[in-house]
Amino acid sequence: MKKILFLGTTLMLFILSSYAQDKVIEKSGKKPKWVNGLVKDYIIVSGTGADLQSAQQNALTLIKQQIVSAVAENVKSTSTLYTEEANYNNTVNIFLEKYASTTNTQSGKVPFLQGISLSKAEEYYWEKLKRPNKTITYIYHIKYPFSEFELKKLVSDFRMYDRKLTFQLERLLQQIDSVQTVEQIEGNMAQLASLKDYFMDARQDQCNLGISQYRSLLNSIELVELESQLSELKYYLRLGNRPISTSKKPIVRSECARIGSIINNADNVIIQYDYENCYEDPENSILVKYHFGTTDVQKLFYFDVTASKTSIFLSDPLYFKSILKDDNMVTKAVLDLTLQSKYDSPFTIEKVVIEWKGLSPIIIDNIQQNFKGKGSHNLRLNVNQPISINETSALGKTLPVVSGYIYYRSSANGELMSYRIYNQSYTTDW
Missing domain, CATH: 2.60.40 (Immunoglobulin-like)
Known part of the structure; x- marks a missing residue:
């Protein structure tokens, strides 16, 4: 604390000597004794500027810088008390030393500096000076209360707050491999961005690395x-x-x-x-x-709009082959059909009806044969109804045709459909 007061006094003496030949053309009142001096439990600063407001703000900045420097000096001096905290205290000290040089733009990010304001100044005094080169300058002096007790409290507050944010950083980095929601990733990235603005040491690089790793998760x-x-x-x-x-x-x-x-x-x-x-x-x-x-x-x-569609047709002639027959009738036969499916969806053949003009239809029921896929499918059926040889034989005929129906069911939606066999060519071995 004494070192900080000495530096503050040296700075004020330098300012005083710089303006020794200036003419005071206006002042706030009688010049107090504390101006440019040392007072226990107080910070005495002098800020300069081209106008009163800028001189006042410069004085406030000097107060913040001296308080930050005092905290940094105190943290540094106590770092030898606990060996296990040496690395931590060194990091804090580096941070505060950097902070002291950028107090004007960074102070809003540290809670213990946010309470420093002109309203807490115990006394102030300002002068309007005319320099030998005819320019106007203001000097604003502030007597700001700052005791050893307040210093220790600020040191304690800072250490607690800094530790809290360090633990927060460590927790966020540990969660990279275990996040379960996108919102958790985005929330953790936002927290790291906020911490990055606070930290001014190597922890800022850790924040940047964490943000990069979380962004990589989103990309994956x-x-x-x-x-x-x-x-x-x-x-x-x-x-x-x-x-x-x-x-x-x-x-x-x-x-x-x-x-x-x-x-x-x-x-x-x-x-x-x-x-x-x-x-x-x-x-x-x-x-x-x-x-x-x-x-x-x-x-x-x-998606395939034909996924639930089913449509079949016959592309080749039907082929009848006798198994049992006599001179007039085929009592048992095999019927081969080549089915063409327009779509990939599966279907089931349930019933086939064959009709020759003037004859009773041949009905093949309870077939229940399943097919799947677009293209050709072979269907072989047993025919157990008697068939007239003379009325149905294809031998010697120019273009024998047969009609009928194929009943099939879509496996996708269960719909029962039928295909009309009309004047379909066929062959027989009888």
């Missing part, structure tokens, strides 16, 4: 599709090999689908949509986009 988030179905998209957010959640609603767009509800569940997100206006296009998609801070996380989810 990906959207992963779950068991989606047509008209409903279900996905979750993944960070590395673990899920991560957010309460934020995504931006959802589609060139053809109409977006309905967006449901945020604890472990997934469901987007319901209407695809009625979408054509059969492999590029049909839904864009899901999140904006996390300065990071965009997005993905295109493709």
